Amino acid sequence: MAARVGTTTDTGRPLPRITDPQKIAPQDARTLTQLFLERLAVIEEGTAEYQYARNTLIEMNMSLVRYAAGRFRSGNGQTMEDVVQVGVIGLIKAIDRFEISREVQFTSFAVPYIVGEIKRFFRDTSWAVHVPRRLQEARAELAKATEELHTRLGRAPRVAELAALMNLSEDEVVEAQIAANGFTSASLDASISQDPDDHETALAEVIGVEDPAFELVENFHTLAPLIAELGERDRLILHLRFVEELTQAQIGERLNISQMHVSRLISRIVAGLRSQMLVTR
Template identity: 45%
Template sequence: MWAALEQMAPDDPRRGVLRDELITMHLPLVHHLARRYRDRGEDMDDLVQVGTVGLIKAIDGFDPSRGLELSTYATPTILGEIKRHFRDRTWALHVPRRLQVLQAQVTECSDRLTLELHRAPTVRELAAALEVSEADILDALDARTAYAADSLHGTPDDDSIPSALSTLGSMDEGFESIDDRETLRPLIEALPDRERAILQMRFFQGMSQSQIAEALGISQMHVSRLLARTLASLRDGMAQG
């Protein structure tokens, strides 16, 4: 079926039919993965709906030339959508409404300014566009960072999803074998606002050092030094803990 889909022209009306068939064929996988989360207080139908979004994303982004089965490729994407659903719900419950609204505005404004400026906007530019203080912008970023610290470690069900901590470990050897992950959370929360923001942008948003530099209005070299100092501080804290 996938071979037939690849041979069709992008505007071939049969593509939509085959795509729908692929989605239907793999819905049992969504149900199977959603059942892992059935004891967390969410309606099973809602979890299946969220997981189906992940399935559709996986089908649309699947490249058979990589040698993977579609089910293998789709599994982490489906789990990722379900996990994000729980993270977003936790965010809504534990972060003040004012910061939730501001964080959403910052995200939308950042996307818009990036298109207009052809680069990531600075904190000052975001503050001017939203008519708030730079401190408010940093508070919004900080709220998401503090929440993201709760997501440093996955549940046993999420082994197929790379955690932010595993990403951090792949970029810094000092974090490759952390056993007590709870120790890292208060260390991150104790960092100064700017260092927490840099850590969040680098490891949770996947931004490059140059993008971070543009966002904060500082040089890339300064970002590199701050990041190195922050990671060293976390390593020392882990060693002492």
């Protein structure tokens, strides 16, 4: 941050001018943090003095954020820069909510805010699909219990064994196992071929199948307005034949016409609808 000019609080006591807050030694940063927090509490919010004090506090305590972010280095797919940026949000919340009257060290107060914000970030972004928080937490416990039992037993643990260790029902363990599948996902375009000499096969080619119901739904949507345009008797005949599933003889008795006439009418109606559907497509 660029150098700032000195400012004066409501009491007339000036805040020290700090050219590069992030380069201040940790011991000096703790002393200056206490001073700036005391002044921040009495400066009118929204003023240039308030903004200077708040911004300087943030920069002086960036080492806290980096320390907390360093504890979360893992294969979560997030860069350290992203984690630090999230941690800064926690630091800002701590600065805004800190009360001098509590007589606690700012470091002790701020670290839980920073860590909490980072944990929330990973909880909200690390899952490929959304699952309830209780299942996210259960997945973490399941992983620990599985590893512990695998080491102890020398084999993959059974559901009953996991349930006993985790103090959960077997149904809850199974639910957590299913939810764990949502933690990661694979692209349908990902290659699954293990042999470099083989033709690359995409995952979609293996797990994807054509669902005939899709065409059926499309046919229904195309057919509905065509049926609506038919005359009342034609719609009734279709309803009796294909909905109530009456025989042609039963339809003839219902309409007081011959079975042969019913057969000709059904053939004509169906042929007309088929030709219109072909034109519509």
